[in-house]
Amino acid sequence: MRARLPFLLSAAALVACAPRDQPAASGLILWAWERPEDLRFADEATEVAVQTGFVEIAGDGLQARGRRFPLKVDRTPAITLVHVQIDRARPLVWTPALRAQVGAAILHFATAVPVRRVQIDFETRMSERQVLLDVLHDLRRGLPHGTLLSMTALASWCDTERWLDQAPVDEIVPMLFRMQQSGEALRNRLAAGGDFRNPRCRAALAVATDSPIVRAPPGRRVYLFNPRSWTTQDFETARRQVESWR
């Protein structure tokens, strides 16, 4: 008897079952990065993710600080964001003590505002993926029950790497800007109606005002990054771009 061929029906197929001509509207989230921001122009449907903390791991110690610049909003932000990075000038010594300090610092900043969703933005090299996973696991354990955990990701992580499957998060946000060399191919694929390989990366994405893309999958939570303070005009331009993804 002829063996049945194994078949992996990817989640893309399931996604593709949705009516293609009427995609759900994309939810917009404004990133309020570390600079003065006045987002009172944002309508009720637009969420705000506020960076509340900055943590730099340096050698076997860390530097951490809260937000320095005001954020003016009409409603409490829906998301807190903590940016984490590793100081390249001092080789990382990832000890249990340092891990505990980093985890506690991130948790402090992540919970500085009562929110339902917390996001981690952490730059890591290939050899440092475990550090990121450790941080996410610790944060997951420390967050109040019911808090959603989100992480940003290089677009390439969502396309060519498997370790992301171990991330204990509710949302992965591939960033379609500042991409590496494979960025062009990915942009083209998304423009042609394709998607990220990893199904976990298909609920949200991020774009930047200075790196417009022709098209990305509609109906997702779309985080908007602006390298300068937001203006109404920047927001409307970004919104129109996202709305054009049909």
Place this chain on the structure above:
Amino acid sequence: MKRRPALIMLPLVLAGMGAGAALASGGPPPAPLYVERHGGTAAELGRLFRGRLGIVTARSPARLLYLDWRLLHGLRIGEEAGSLLATPCCEDRSSGRTETPPPLIGVSAWIDARSLVPGAPAIASYIATERPGPDYSTIPNCFEDAFDNAAATLRDRVARHGAETAAISAWLATQDAIFAACASADAALPPAMANAPAWLAADRAYQEAAFALYNFRTAEAASRFAAIGRDRSSPWQPMGLYLGARAFWREALANKSPETFANARTAIALLASAPAGLYGHEEAPRMLRALDFRDRPAELLAELDHELNQAEPTGDIDLSLTDYLRLGARAAARPAAADWIQTLHSEAEHRIEALDHARERWSATRDPAWLIAALSLVNPDDAAAASLAAEAAQVAPDQPAWLTAQYHALRLTIATADPAAARMRLDSILALPDLSLTERNLFTGVRMQVAADLGELARLAVRRPYCIAFDRACETDNFAEYPGTLGRLGENGPWLVLGADARATIDLLPLADRIALSRNTAIPSALRLDIALTGFARAVQLQDDRAIDMLATDLATYLPQLRQDWRAIAAAPAGPAKRFAEYFVMAKIPGLRPHLAGYVRPEGDVPQFQGQWVDWMILPRGTTAGGGALPNTTAYLNDIDWYGASAEDNDLVCLGACGRGAFPARLPPFAAAGQGRARVERASFITETLDAEGRPRALPRGAISVWDEALAYARAHPRDPRSPEVLYWLIRVARWGGNHEHLGRRAFQLLHARYPASTWAERSPYYYDDPADP
């Protein structure tokens, strides 16, 4: 190094913290850094500090531009001032490495010191140091030095009095409460120990003052510190006057009013009038400066302008410049240096206004700094370009502005210059022995635009980078970690890279010229591999068998991991068998492209080759369906984020660092003759079967899909040992590249039906498909 008085380091630096470019995750990809806008290496900066001004890169950090301004006006820099204001771009990790880790500082140091006390109460692994501020901001309250000071004091007290004493426990409990007050107004001090020893009582008095300070009870803190200052028995007595002044000063900054400022000035004046050498005495000017910054900014700006334009650097130049730039950025009437820096940093959308302003200043002052500013902002097609280029040419070689003027004059005129004259002028500049790496790379880029022949182009296409920049770090010994765009001439030659402008130029050349270039030994073999491989892709798309054989023969040497496959191509008879041999190789190189833009060099073993496949198509001869389009400018800037360059800069030579003025590339005259041929060739290049909107592109009859033909060949040649392997590769092509007509499913089914026991079938237990794929 002298330590600054501890306890309450308010963030003066905050005064200078602008809302700079935000960090976003991931950072730019690793990229060779060959145009450096931070002043270059320590040696290059040293020359600047000693008075040698090279090219002013207009989009350098403001502090470096200030140093340039000094040299343009005959003002000395010197090592001390220079090293305060500029940091070398690159660090050699192999030198200066120490086996001894640096000491812990701040909160880490404090937590480490607490472990000296057995049974110390558990605290959180991180101590928050800020109070909540308005609008989701935070207010720094406790600073690193406070924790360092506490850690040092605890170590001292443990050493003197033992770790397991009630007094030490009481001391620690009080200090923990103080640090809890850093972030919380609810923190409370424990009761003082009854019958405390004298040392603990003195420390407690100091701790209570600090606790009041961190709770913003400034008057109480000042009063307590004043009392400590009068207590000759207290080890903290020498600090009393200073700490009292700091308390008033902090109150003034937190609650701005004429009264708080007057109180602070009075206290600081008392500190300043104390004998030199008293603890904190030297801090008085800085504290006064912080007050001036807030209540008399215009006067302070004028004073700073005067101070910063002295012939010799004076005072605390780091802080002065920080305050100066900050005040200058928001002043209605800017002093000249601040105005100049602001003009150089103009945003692209304000280029014309900035250019007009710079020209007006140049006309009014005849200050060469303003000529440089105007030059950096002007485009070659602006009306002012010719006159500015002519004035640049008048700058004498002994003037600090000379090299910058030469660069911009050449930039503005190279498109129409007599090539021979331009070569002579550029060669004389490139012969200068003291050019920095950046300057040499820039003039080499200009010189390449008038290369006389392919041999010159080969020599001028390569640039020497400082490092591979990664995560805002530039370590000069990291080339071997990121070889993807690099090559070396010989085993020990310097690492070299093709300039972005060179890659764009090479992509404009017809195939025959590219093949010649890929054989030119002035280019490192790794870079020749890049040119040859992209040439091979072109040759396949053109179905130029002669070129294919030449390149396959070369590539057997350049890319020996596929030696057998390259030889098979050259040995195969023309027709389907040869094409299959070509496709077999293409299926193994996912990063292959017809252009250097977007191409990813294959490195390591074959399974490690990086990149994503494209939908290679072979069009009938004479077609124009490929359209002949070239990658746009930004495609050559895969290092775009490092340089902050953008397409609107239109500058593949200086990558936007030299100013907002565009630098449209000129094709070397010898190459212009081949452009007709190159355009015809490009019309055959097509790697996408969908357009940017996701619609199928119209392809001419007879167009061949490389992957379809490879699959068909495998189907028709079951005994060819390459057939199962190509099916394995096609499954990967479908997953990571285009899944053209469910390519993956078709390849998978054939592989498992025909070769179920093969290694290739074993390695492919799944295929990836999406019903929505075209």
